[in-house]
Amino acid sequence: MQLLLIPGITQEHYLWLSAILFSIGVTGVLIRRNAIILLMCIELMLNAVNLLFAAFSTYLSDSNGQIFVFFIMVVAAAEAAVGLAILILTYRNSRTTEVTYWDKLKW
Amino acid sequence: MILLIILLPLIGFALNGIMGNKLPKSIVGIIGSGAVLGSFILTCILFNQVANTGAIEYSLFQWISIGNMQIEFSFLVDQLSVWMMTIITGIGFLIHVYSIGYMHDDEGFSRFFAYLNLFIFSMLLLVMGSNYLILFIGWEGVGLCSYLLIGFWYKNVAYGHAARKAFIMNRIGDLGLLLGIFLMFDTFGTIQYKEVFEFASSGSYSTERLTLITLLLFVGAMGKSAQIPLYTWLPDAMAGPTPVSALIHAATMVTAGIYLIVRSKVLYTLSPTTLDVVLYVGLATSLFAAFIGLRQNDIKKVLAYSTVSQLGLMFVALGVGAYSSGMFHVTTHAFFKALLFLGAGSVIHAMSGEQDIRKMGGLKGTLKITHITFLIGTLAIIGFPLFSGFFSKDEILAKVFEHSPILWAVALFSSFITGVYMLRMYFVTFWGSFRGTEDQKHHLHESPISMTFPLMVLAVLSLVGGIINLPHLMGHSVSEKLHHWLSQIKDVAVEHHAALSVDMELMLMGIAIVMVLCTLVACYIIYNKKENLPVEDYKQNSLASFIGNKFYVDELYHRIFVRPTEIASNLFYKIIDVSIIDGIVNGIGNIAVNVSKVIRFIQNGNIEFYFLAMVLAIVVILSRFIF
Structure with missing residues (x-):
């Protein structure tokens, strides 16, 4: 197991990288309006978490984390497929991908 | 076999109830009457068996088992039960046959037969149960059927109200019965007849307790058997079809109260206070209802009040401890009152639904069979010598005389009034000239054979029904058959039997006969010779209208x-x-x-x-x- 680790890169590096990726995802979701970008930002957040799982899994020598990674990837793929399908249908109706204009579903 | 007797009507009910609508009327009628006929035949076989081997007990399963409360779903067929069963299935069968003719044009034909079968089932359950709980199930079952059948023509609001009135009045009585059963369980720890009677006659229970139990049971009997103060539902119950009035409200269901008391004979014998209450309530009802009957003009209402009055007389018999005389009168009353009701039904049928006797008259020409059978029924109820009612009434009167001559006079007076209003109804309906419309006169016809056949059978029974319990002065070998039959029941305390001297008995009988003959002649003169018709309501004087309005009860x-x-x-x-x-x-x-x-x-x-x-x-x- 020790062989897999890249020398000079500690667990802390992974944590920071993951945190940065997650924050970028959150920020993107909050400030961007294009639905495609939003979906990508969500993927980014999911992958940040995936990275964290993989890192911990390696450092703690526990394969459970990697199993979670696979689950999350499957869920993310499904989510992307469904999300993009909804997006396309919505686009056909409103001729836009800007989420701001999608405010008909209220009270 | 016991199970089959009780299941046959239930099967008939299920068949007619579920698919009666799709079957032709003839098959519905055959299923309905056939089920009861089957029960009747089996009951006759069972009767023979009981006569040979004594009471039969049959336990179906352990029903309720909580703590020390063990209630079996079991049947007890002893001399009393089998007697009642014979009356129920026998008369029930005749009335089913009659209904085929009477209800022929009704759209609820199959519903009617389903209800009738359900009634027979419940009534059999009532008399066959071996404990008070099963009796109570049957008791409620007959109450339900009574409700359903009174309100059978439910589209008429007044009939619906009459049905509800009957149900509510019965509920009041049922509450008494239920409380009585609870108290009985609390006292004896069991509600099985046999055990209760054994414990009770061991004498280790306070008389107050027994009196309370018996009084509560009597409240139940008052509701079901229409005694003061719960009698007002019975006359209103005449809203139902006439066969129902005959079966439920004259021959069987209303005698359930009497059955209950005869069944609980041991308990009642041990509490003289209750017996006095039974006696006076019965006497009061008998007199009161007879008075009301004097001023009724609806043919069925007259019969209804006479039923109330006769039931009162049966309670009088029970009140003086003459249980077998009470049962005797139950039997003969079932014969002649069913006959009278069915005869009235035949008259109503011929008159196209008219029930007011003021609009009838002169029917003896057209309705020959109905007229003769009705006459036999009337003579039986007024106690004309050698008819069944004569023997049963006379026996009760003799027993009352042993108890107290004053009460005897009151009871005799009440049966005198019975004679007056029954003869009044008979003469006004069948003699004189026809007073209906031309249409009705044109329509007048004798009923079909399915209706006249039960009338004839019942007429024969009313005529000779007295032989089942002839007075004992006629010789030991032929007399008091029913009394001996019922006294075979082992757990029953021995009846006090201080027989009157033969001379005394003959004298009482003579008084009764003279009275009946005088009534007959007087009524013939008043209502036939003088054409003294009942007047319209508004022309009546105040006392008459007071009675005519049923004392405003x-x-x-x-x-x-x-x-x-x-x-x-x-x-x-x-x-x-x-x-x-x-x-x-x-x-x-x-x-x-x-x-x-x-x-x-x-x-x-x-x-x-x-x-x-x-x-x-x-x-x-x-x-x-x-x-």
Whole structure:
């Protein structure tokens, strides 16, 4: 197991990288309006978490984390497929991908 | 076999109830009557068996088993039960046959037969049960069927009200019966007839307790057998089809109260106070109802009041401890009252639904069979010598005389009035000239064979029914058969039997005969020779209209019980229901509505806003963990 680790890169590096990726995802979701970008930002957040799982899994020598990674990837793929399908249908109706204009579903 | 007797009517009920609508009427009729005929034949076989080997017990299964309460679902067929069963299935069968003709044009034909079969089933359950709980099931079952059949023509609102009145009146009585059973269980720890009677006759229970139990049971009997003060439902129950009046409200169901008391003979013998209550209630009812009967003009109402009056007489018999005489009168009464009701049904049928005797008259020309059978029924009920009613009534009167001559005089007076109103009805209906419309006169016809056949059978029974219990002065070998039959029941305490001297008995009989003959002649003169017809309501003098309006008892009950209940219900409805309960329920709804009105603006449809809210919420939650 020790062989897999890249020398000079500690667990802390992974944590920071993951945190940065997650924050970028959150920020993107909050400030961007294009639905495609939003979906990508969500993927980014999911992958940040995936990275964290993989890192911990390696450092703690526990394969459970990697199993979670696979689950999350499957869920993310499904989510992307469904999300993009909804997006396309919505686009056909409103001729836009800007989420701001999608405010008909209220009270 | 015991099971089969009781199941046959139930099967008939199920068949007719489930698919009676799709079957042709003839098959419905055959199923309905066939089921009861089957029961009747089996009952006859069983009767023979009981006569040879004595009482039969048959346990089906352990029904309720809680703590020390063990209740079996079991049947007890002893001399008393099998006697009642024979009456129920025998007369029941005749009335089923009659109904085929009577109900022929009714759209509820199959429903009617389903109800009748259900009634026979419940009634058999009532008399066959081996403990008070099964009796109670049957008791409620017959009450239900009575309700369903009184309100059979449910589209008429007044009939529906009559059905409800019967049901509610019966509920009052049922409550008494139920409390009596509870108290019995509390006292003896069992409600099985055999054990209860054994414990009771061991003498280790206080008389007060027994008196209370028997009084409560008697309340039940008062409701079912229409005694003062719960009798007003029975005359109203005539709203049902006539065969129902004959079967349920004359021959069988209303005698359930008498069966209950005869069955609980041991308990009643041990509490003389209750017996006195039974005696006086019976006597009062007998007299009171007879008076009302004098001024009724509806052919079925007259018969209804006479039923109430005769039931009163049966309770008088029980009250003086002459249980077998009571049962004797139950039997003969079942014969002649069923006959009279069916005869009245035949008259109504011929008159196209007319029930007012003032609009009849002269029917003896056209309705020959109905007339003769009706005459036999009338002679039987007024106690004309050698008819069945003569023997049973006379026996009761003799027993009452042993008890107290004054009460005897009252009972005799009551049976005198019975004679008057029955003969009045008979002469007004069948003699004189026809007073109906031309249409009705044209329509007059004798009923079909399915209706006249039961009439003839019942007429024969009313004629010779007396032989089952001839007075003992006729020689030991032929007399008092029913009495000996019933006294075979082992757990029954021996009846006090201080027989009158033969001379005395003959004298009493003579008085009764003279009275009946005088009544007959007087009524013939008054109602036939003089064509002394009952006058229209408004022409009556005040006493007559007081009686004609049934002593205003219904109105009195309405004032005392119904109005206050209505007022209280209204009060509760307006204050408690509308303002308090509705206030709470609507208030909760209003709170939700008003809060939502404000907070719905949070959901503005803007996805970015939702994201922001989500992220902020996550930050807040996480910060709780970190700091």
